[in-house]
Amino acid sequence: MPVDDQVDRNFPLPSPFSRVRPAHALERSTAKANVWFFHSPKNNKRLSIIGDLPYFQAVLLEGDVDVIGYDIHPEPIHVRFNGEDSTFSPAMHVFRENKKPLWIDFMFASGSGRPRKEAQLQRTAEYAASKEISYKIVTEVEAQKRQVFFDNWMMFCAAIVRCNGLDYQQVLKSVHEC
DSSP, X not given: OOOTTOOOTTSOOOOTTTTOXXXXXXGOSXXXXXXEEEEETTTTEEEEEESHHHHHHHHHHHTOTTEEEEESSOOOEEEEETTEEXXXXXXEEEXXXXXXXXXXXXXXXSOTTHHHHHHHHHHHHHHHHHTTOEEEEEOHHHHHHTHHHHHHHHHHHHHHHXXXXXXXXXXHHHHHHO
């Protein structure tokens, strides 16, 4: 029996994420990647996003009026390209209204494995161009340049989530009574 100031460590505490089963969160590409939980108003679901750059991009996509939705875990595409069997797996697939689709990949501006990653991304860019798909590589340099924009959208997305399910008729009635 725990004393008043002790916590019983054998008793599982409820968590706001207890209903979320982030399958991809268990398959991190690096041991140090952050896992973010984010409610996407555009996708109308809670997402588990691995890594700071994908999270940054997801928040900014919420603010892009041309974006109608996005997939943070698109299925790999197996094709024959330039005479050989190839697999392309962009980090994000963005669906835009009245525009061609957009694939997004992420890369740090410096670090180990960069030449191999650059070759892979170059090949993906060539394939995307051949299929008239827009392709973009996001680095931490871009994230730093757009930090204020990101912070503003974080606040706006939080407000959307807080207002979700709010009875607007009651709010309007209260405002008119003042």
